[in-house]
Amino acid sequence: MCANAPIHHAVHYNDLERVGPGLYRRCTAAWSPAPHHKTPAVLNAEFHKAMVQLRHRCERDLHFTPTWLRKMLPRVGGVETARRYVCTTATEPELDQLWRLACLHESVEALMLHPRFASLFTEAEL
Numbered sequence: 001m002c003a004n005a006p007i008h009h010a011v012h013y014n015d016l017e018r019v020g021p022g023l024y025r026r027c028t029a030a031w032s033p034a035p036h037h038k039t040p041a042v043l044n045a046e047f048h049k050a051m052v053q054l055r056h057r058c059e060r061d062l063h064f065t066p067t068w069l070r071k072m073l074p075r076v077g078g079v080e081t082a083r084r085y086v087c088t089t090a091t092e093p094e095l096d097q098l099w100r101l102a103c104l105h106e107s108v109e110a111l112m113l114h115p116r117f118a119s120l121f122t123e124a125e126l
Contacts, residue, residue: 040120047117048078054111062101066094069108079120082108086125 019025038046051073058064068091072081085091085108098107112121 043117043120044077044079047082047111047120048073050111050117051078051081051108054106054108058098058106062098062103062106064097064101068094082112083121083125086112 017025051069055066055069055073058066058069068085069081072084075081076084091108095104095107095109098104104110111117113126118126
């Protein structure tokens with residue numbers, strides 16, 4: 001979608017900007033969203049919600065059940081689940097499955113690297 005598309009859109013084109021329903025224009029410079037001044041608690045809650053949505057999209061759209069994600073999310077929350085997810089080799093089969101489906105953009109790693117949420121993680125985790 002365009003540069004100012006919501007986070008759940010899989011594809012972004014940084015040279016297009018949405019100006020109305022079905023109307024787009026070419027950006028003269030790369031679009032950058034307004035800086036987020038949110039408390040860590042709010043950002044944690046938004047990340048958890050994004051993780052839950054990611055899990056549901058995998059199950060609904062890709063017909064793939066990320067079992068490790070399904071077990072951990074309710075127990076420890078989104079941010080801690082992501083930290084544990086990238087620090088273990090137990091999740092490699094799930095990442096391999098996303099790779100085979102050509103959907104790496106639907107991975108936990110991709111969500112962690114999103115500029116909106118990257119501040120929740122250390123350099124080593126990213």
